[in-house]
Amino acid sequence: MDVKEFKHKTQVRVRTFEIDFQGIVHNANYLKYFEIGRIEYKRNLGSKMIRSGEFDDGTKVVAVHNSMDYKGFAFVDELLNIYTRISWIKNSSFCFEQVIEKDSDKSVVCEGKGILVNLNPETNQPEEIGEKFVKEIEEFEGKKLKIVI
């Protein structure tokens, strides 16, 4: 994945308690960085998480898949760039692709993706993604993303 093809970027600094017994960022913490990227991506489009576990536009999503490829080690106090994009939208699910690189030398530390499912906030059952969401993401990413099966 080429970071130049991502339209959203946010940053985190590696904290002392994110380092593990090998002196490197623990592999599970990249999922936390991914989540920060995903939430900031949505904030950039105008919505945020609220106490009920939903976004304030009434949508609720949960992860059904996450995967990560580790390309390098990140160390304490390093500044990391998190690049986030949505790469496809299906009926009730969509896919985030993400890259984490060191701000210092732009080397990639971790790449990955997550598939999220849109839920009905009442029933917690999968629900069709609304047109408003599709339009908003396609406009931001500058391309068609909806896959009709």
Added chain:
Amino acid sequence: MDVKEFKHKTQVRVRTFEIDFQGIVHNANYLKYFEIGRIEYKRNLGSKMIRSGEFDDGTKVVAVHNSMDYKGFAFVDELLNIYTRISWIKNSSFCFEQVIEKDSDKSVVCEGKGILVNLNPETNQPEEIGEKFVKEIEEFEGKKLKIVI
């Protein structure tokens, strides 16, 4: 605090992701170990945490104070003993005292205490601790703990 004066003990093993950039258990993780001790103390008396944020006997508590004195360093994969007792009960609050020692050489790693407040689960306002709780704890600890002011 002398561990021989505690009637409840549980164990945790230090996990790789609880170690920090100095190669030791990060200081915040002892609060997680304390919480495990407190919940196992209550489980031993027959109640457990449920999804609504309460115990299954209908009581709800939150911490208003925590303090810890660090006496040593704990390292990856070490087995730790968590000793927990309730040292006093007031109208709507009570105090946990806790000691964490290494199982290997019985050296103390961390001592501390936490003050919890009993809440009305509806209003989230402090509420008098019921007699059942006081009696149960006093019986377990084998001494009077209720402080009437």
Added chain:
Amino acid sequence: MDVKEFKHKTQVRVRTFEIDFQGIVHNANYLKYFEIGRIEYKRNLGSKMIRSGEFDDGTKVVAVHNSMDYKGFAFVDELLNIYTRISWIKNSSFCFEQVIEKDSDKSVVCEGKGILVNLNPETNQPEEIGEKFVKEIEEFEGKKLKIVI
């Protein structure tokens, strides 16, 4: 993945601080449970993590890939069974497959895998996996796992 085909199982209890703003185990925490499973798998074969970031038999490994499929939600205080196996061994890498199920009703919560690379502890460069490790794992799993390319 059928849990009956796994020879190693360990348990964790979901802790209060592993629950997130949606009232369920946060998706990153399953990687921590996976790591607990992997380390207990190795302990069962006689080796453990030590302070230098290696196993006490002198081997050092790091994750190059992790993936997870979430099949359900786990809630506070639930007891989870972590099933772990090694499914293949290549020249310098090997693959863990894992399933996490609820102990209560045996429903699967999360499935996933991780690819680990064997490093030279001095240079931190990939190094051929020793025959001793291959033999030990193949004996435990009861099948040939080494893939020669």
Added chain:
Amino acid sequence: MDVKEFKHKTQVRVRTFEIDFQGIVHNANYLKYFEIGRIEYKRNLGSKMIRSGEFDDGTKVVAVHNSMDYKGFAFVDELLNIYTRISWIKNSSFCFEQVIEKDSDKSVVCEGKGILVNLNPETNQPEEIGEKFVKEIEEFEGKKLKIVI
């Protein structure tokens, strides 16, 4: 503690995975916020943590005490202000005082302090705090802080 009497402030946003089963920031996470405040306080004076577990000016510190009083609940996505000051310096130890407030309504969520000990990086034994550190902190805080016993 009055936040107007603090000269250092940094911010964190509450993340989804920092919320616990009661829908509030878990009490242990405030120690992580405190640590972020402490490290940013030091960064503001020109030094940062490095991989060896020390600051890049060669000093090494560990916590021997932490305490927190919780004054309110913080919720997902809230922006928190972390105020940090050093309140005294003794021979080999010094004390951080900290307040965490909500940026939205300036209500205090948590107050606390931590006592850190200066270690010899070779021996990990307590060592007298250098004059350079004392002078730097006293200049920043605008008052005498060294306590000679």
